[in-house]
Amino acid sequence: MQTTQKRICIDMDEVMADTVAEHLFRYNRDHGGQITKADMQGKWLWQVVPVDHHNKLEEYLRSEDFFDSLPVMPDAQRVLQRLQQHYEIFIASAAMEVPTSFAAKFRWMQRHFSFIPPSHIVFCGDKTILNADFLIDDNARQFRGFRGEGILFDAPHNALVTSHRRVSSWLEVEKLFLDDMNLA
Amino acid sequence: MQTTQKRICIDMDEVMADTVAEHLFRYNRDHGGQITKADMQGKWLWQVVPVDHHNKLEEYLRSEDFFDSLPVMPDAQRVLQRLQQHYEIFIASAAMEVPTSFAAKFRWMQRHFSFIPPSHIVFCGDKTILNADFLIDDNARQFRGFRGEGILFDAPHNALVTSHRRVSSWLEVEKLFLDDMNLA
The missing domain is CATH 3.40.50.1000 (HAD superfamily/HAD-like)
Structure with missing residues (x-):
């Protein structure tokens, strides 16, 4: 060196x-959503998902296999x-x-x-x-x-x-x- | 700030x-050892424990509760x-x-x-x-x-x-x- x-x-x-691709994939799958990265310009995922689903977003991050799955x-x-x-x-x-x-x-x-x-x-x-x-x-x-x-x-x-x-x-x-x- | x-x-x-206190405690308990910190002056624990016990020292470090137990x-x-x-x-x-x-x-x-x-x-x-x-x-x-x-x-x-x-x-x-x- x-x-x-x-x-x-x-x-x-x-x-x-x-990370966002995996987060979106899980959210759309479980909630029949159609959110894409294009919908998120200038925003965090938390700002485009309804407030009563925020605990679900947290849950994805904390699930055992979330990070293993990242592209x-x-x-x-x-x-x-x-x-x-x-x-x-x-x-x-x-x-x-x-x-x-x-x-x-x-x-x-x-x-x-x-x-x-x-x-x-x-x-x-x-x-x-x-x-x-x-x-x-x-x-x-x-x-x-x-x-x-x-x-x-x-x-x-x-x-x-x-x-x-x-x-x-x-x-x-x-x-x-x-x-x-x-x-x- | x-x-x-x-x-x-x-x-x-x-x-x-x-960390050394906990490592010594577990080693002495399981092997009937009497090693103290005074025996380790200038040495790592690996240097005072017989080579065929080294895998045991590794195992302690990797056990779920080792770090939880540290004084x-x-x-x-x-x-x-x-x-x-x-x-x-x-x-x-x-x-x-x-x-x-x-x-x-x-x-x-x-x-x-x-x-x-x-x-x-x-x-x-x-x-x-x-x-x-x-x-x-x-x-x-x-x-x-x-x-x-x-x-x-x-x-x-x-x-x-x-x-x-x-x-x-x-x-x-x-x-x-x-x-x-x-x-x-």
Whole structure:
């Protein structure tokens, strides 16, 4: 490992894993719903689902197999493997909001991103604790107080956020970090 | 929260929790052993237990109730509550070595240190990822590459390590951070 390598932290939910797709799938299946990501522009799932179904949304997140079922975001695996050759990569997931999810999230990462060593996986709540140059996250709130630069990964709920550099896919991550930047 | 507050990260095992005491208790109970901490100076438990019992030591760490049973280090609760008034406190536990322990460690911290918000609990492997001014840890290996100052907390295995500022108890942590240092 070169000490001159820049360090990138990557969020898991809605960046590596399509958490919203699984959440929508379960909700639509159980409630005969037709909600799509297009209906969620600028909103969290909680804002498009009736209030009396909110406990159901919570339940999905807490169910044993929710995180095991998450689809991998397109190109995430290939691009992360490329990034690893030029940057020090850490995964940083805000698991403290659903503490029952630690083990399942860890299993998911081991299964789909086995090339990331366990020592480079972090579960935290407040991401200002991360000592990194970049944080790729769908939640702009996590950039406040972060010591590096926050890169916003497109998600329905952040469609209206304009405060940060933004990427819409892993192909754009690849372009930004491997083509556009001056590699050390 | 004042932005001028210094940030201290605290390790859990062998700093907040007397992990060695519980490990020794279980080992001695099941094997009619008489090993004490005094027998372990400069050594890890693995070095004082016969090799053919090592799998048993692993098993204890992986058992459902091991972390639930850990005794709290003397004065840790009171001193951490005092420190919280002057510093930003994060707990940073290297849980990735025993991934099955996440939930149990989280429960333990919620039970004994409920005044630490979940957002300030971090599970990680490589502690160079922590953005903090100080790290109180029993494992000097974690100080390599850490951006702040490492403070070594006495543990049997580190008795011979001389490379870092050292504290032998939470009373010494209290003295160092609340009496000796110039508080911001």
